[in-house]
Amino acid sequence: MDTIQKSFLGCPYCNIASGKENDTVFIYDDAQVCAFQDPNPDSETHFLVLSKVHIHDYNSLTEKDIALLEHMQAIGNKLLDQANQKKLPTKMGFLPTSFSRVNHLHMQCLTLPLKCNWMRKLLYTPFIFFDSHDLVEELKESCYNL
């Protein structure tokens, strides 16, 4: 019930996370997060891990969310390990709001190489893509500096 109260009306990912949208098959699901294949994959393995509560984007995260973010990472790593039989290099992180299809915190988990066009490949460069480990470090630093 908690998830529904915290969901944001009209947000497609809140609909998916609360199970109201039946077309999305979860590859992982628990009380805090769920994961599903990206409908427009940019690489051989490409899935999203999203928070069940509506968080607009990574800029809205505070030190209170470090545990959630670390949980998202743990799930992302576990699912990547399972899917990535070829042991390809992987990437995990976030795109800024302006480059996201949906503004609800979701972590991109991919194997490399990317298979999208060069324009989309730019999204995954360090200029735009925020690596999830760097994000956790930044949040931890920000609470020491308070």
Ligand SMILES: [Zn+2]
């Ligand atoms: Zn949402």
